[in-house]
Amino acid sequence: xxxxxxxxxxxxxxxxxxxxxxxxxxxxxxxxxxxxxxxxxxxxxxxxxxxxxxxxxxxxxxxxxxxxxxxxxxxxxxxxxxxxxxxxxxxxxxxxxxxxxxxxxxxxxxxxxxxxxxxxxxxxxxxxxxxxxxxxxxxxxxxxxxxxxxxxxxxxxxxxxxxxxxxxxxxxxxxxxxxxxxxxxxxxxxxxxxxxxxxxxxxxxxxxxxxxxxxxxxxxxxxxxxxxxxxxxxxxxxxxxxxxxxxxxxxxxxxxxxxxxxxxxxxxxxxxxxxxxxxxxxxxxxxxxxxxxxxxxxxxxxxxxxxxxxxxxxxxxxxxxxxxxxxxxxxxxxxxxxxxxxx
Numbered sequence: 503x504x505x506x507x508x509x510x511x512x513x514x515x516x517x518x519x520x521x522x523x524x525x526x527x528x529x530x531x532x533x534x535x536x537x538x539x540x541x542x543x544x545x546x547x548x549x550x551x552x553x554x555x556x557x558x559x560x561x562x563x564x565x566x567x568x569x570x571x572x573x574x575x576x577x578x579x580x581x582x583x584x585x586x587x588x589x590x591x592x593x594x595x596x597x598x599x600x601x602x603x604x605x606x607x608x609x610x611x612x613x614x615x616x617x618x619x620x621x622x623x624x625x626x627x628x629x630x631x632x633x634x635x636x637x638x639x640x641x642x643x644x645x646x647x648x649x650x651x652x653x654x655x656x657x658x659x660x661x662x663x664x665x666x667x668x669x670x671x672x673x674x675x676x677x678x679x680x681x682x683x684x685x686x687x688x689x690x691x692x693x694x695x696x697x698x699x700x701x702x703x704x705x706x707x708x709x710x711x712x713x714x715x716x717x718x719x720x721x722x723x724x725x726x727x728x729x730x731x732x733x734x735x736x737x738x739x740x741x742x743x744x745x746x747x748x749x750x751x752x753x754x755x756x757x758x759x760x761x762x763x764x765x766x767x768x769x770x771x772x773x774x775x776x777x778x779x780x781x782x783x784x785x786x787x788x789x790x791x792x793x794x795x796x797x798x799x800x801x802x803x804x805x806x807x808x809x810x811x812x813x814x815x816x817x818x819x820x821x822x823x824x825x826x827x828x829x830x831x832x833x834x835x836x837x838x839x840x841x842x843x844x845x
Contacts, residue, residue: 505639509558513551520624521547528603538600546593550621553589554628557581567636578629586622590614593621682732689731696728703754712751712819712844715782715789719743722758722780729765736775737765743782750789751844753819757782760793760837768797768835777834788825788840799830816841 524543529535561567566577594617598604679697682690703721719741726739739761757780764778776796783790816824816839825840 513555516628517547517551517554520550532603534602536601539603542593542597542601542603545596549589549593550624550628553585554625554632557585557625557629558632567633582622582625582629586618586625589625590618590621593617693728693731696724696731699724700728713754714748715743715750715752715757716748718752718754718757719748719780719782721755722761725758725761726765726778729769733765733769733775736772737769737778738776739778739780741780744784747782747784747789749845752789752791752841753816756816756839757791757793760791760839763837764793764795764797764835767800768795771797784843785840787843789843791839791841792836794831794834794836796833797835799828799835820844 521544524546525540528539528543532539560581561578566574569577591614594604594614598606598609676697679690679693682693700721703717703724723741726737730737730739761778761780769776769778777794778796779792779794781790781792783792820842827836827838829836829838
């Protein structure tokens with residue numbers, strides 16, 4: 503049901519009930535209740551219906567609902583007094599002309615103002631209910647619009663980050679192929695095959711915010727196979743996953759980026775190469791991703807675009823700051839990343 507339809511429904515039903523209550527009260531307190539008395543009660547309900555609708559129309563067209571609270575209350579107070587006087591005058595006049603329930607001889611200005619005050623109270627109650635519903639609905643609407651805007655901003659940020667990450671990886675991979683084309687064309691051809699699989703993964707999951715750990719590790723394995731071809735016997739790697747964590751969901755290319763950093767800043771800097779150990783574990787309600795590599799920790803490693811983008815994607819997707827640890831343990835550099843478990 504639309505807002506406009508619900509307004510007309512509650513407006514009609516509410517003032518109809520008001521008219522019915524007037525009929526019941528007339529039957530209880532007056533002896534001679536005829537059709538004219540009943541019509542007078544419903545005439546009063548119609549006048550109240552039209553008066554409150556006129557007030558609503560005035561508030562909407564003149565922008566009263568956008569005013570500050572003090573100005574809004576002042577205008578409503580004046581409008582309600584005027585409406586109460588006019589509406590009560592019309593109802594009293596009609597009732598005197600069509601019925602005998604008002605004693606004209608004893609009717610005074612004091613009685614008129616008492617009736618007017620009663621009408622003012624009814625209008626004030628109607629206005630209070632209307633404003634509460636109006637502001638509550640608009641608050642909910644603003645919350646939804648705010649949430650939609652935040653979602654759109656996050657989507658735009660993710661698209662921008664992915665656009666940076668994928669060319670960053672492709673650039674490194676093409677450099678590796680260029681180095682091998684003259685040395686070993688067969689290995690270069692194998693590397694092209696691996697890259698095609700990596701790019702297929704990148705394109706396939708580029709529209710997804712998250713992928714499973716299992717899907718990510720498959721592509722990491724392909725990536726390390728590709729690097730093993732380039733570094734020959736200088737690179738050895740192992741991937742360990744705790745049982746039950748394969749279906750957990752993470753940002754795509756996250757572990758691959760950590761592995762790429764291990765190769766770029768670790769293995770490639772050592773003449774005799776080294777080892778890479780990738781593990782996926784759990785600590786309480788957090789997924790723990792660890793990549794260890796032979797090498798020495800560089801102080802400015804955290805300034806790379808890849809690491810910045812990885813942490814930014816985690817912040818956007820999980821609405822929390824990522825827990826990242828980068829330490830030296832003997833001759834190994836260990837990068838550890840914790841993020842909430844989602845399946």
